[in-house]
Amino acid sequence: MGFSRQEYWSGLPFPSPWNLPDPGIEPRVLRQMHTGLSLSHDSMNILDSFVKDMFERIAKEARRLACYKCCTITHEDIEIAVRLLLPGELRKYAITAATKSLIRYHTCR
Template identity: 40%
Template sequence: MAKVAKSARVAEPVKVPAKTMKKPPVKAPAKKTPSTKSEAPPAAQPQTEAPATPAEAPGSGKRKKAAASNTYKRYILKVLRSTTHEDLKISATAMDIMNTFMNDMFERLAREAAELVRRNKAATLSSKDIQTACKLALPGQLSQQAVVEGQRAVARFLRASS
């Protein structure tokens, strides 16, 4: 009989008494609720596919809402027509660039104005906050021109509403 080194011995498995072993909890089978449909197996029932979108469902009365996005395309065209070049056109790519520019500027001004309101611990965003945000976000002469045009637009609006 060959001698076996102590390190080469295989450990024997430890036997645990049956009382100490825990069994996983057994889930009770789900109860069937009474339904108004026929009790035919699912394969036997006719399968009708639902329409891909609610707008396609006939008589559903629901329409899919378009994704909300700020677009300034209409206003860019109005400004383009109000200038001296009424017959001038703009390409779709240029319109998209202008629209992106307008969205970016709106976000910058809104972020700056909101920060001003937060710093002043005010509850209301005023026209003074918008003016200050314009002065902070826009460079030099452009900020002065924006403030003048904004004041002119507010005055025109107040005259028209009264």
């Protein structure tokens, strides 16, 4: 990439995840999914970096897709970005989880 994260995030209509406090979600998810396992601090930093990088890539692609239609990023833009960026099984799992979350969101609303 030819630009910094700060330059990239300054053009987006939502705040950068680097400016938000770190809630420490990963250890809680790990404890729920795999009791008895733990990750070292370095491993957690690598995992956190991976998640933030994928968020950046998906947001950038969704933004590019939304520029052709309107200035709002919709769930369809996010889904198309995920389809373009993630490989095979990870793509299927991400889309399934996102669909479940959308259904849950709309039923609770």
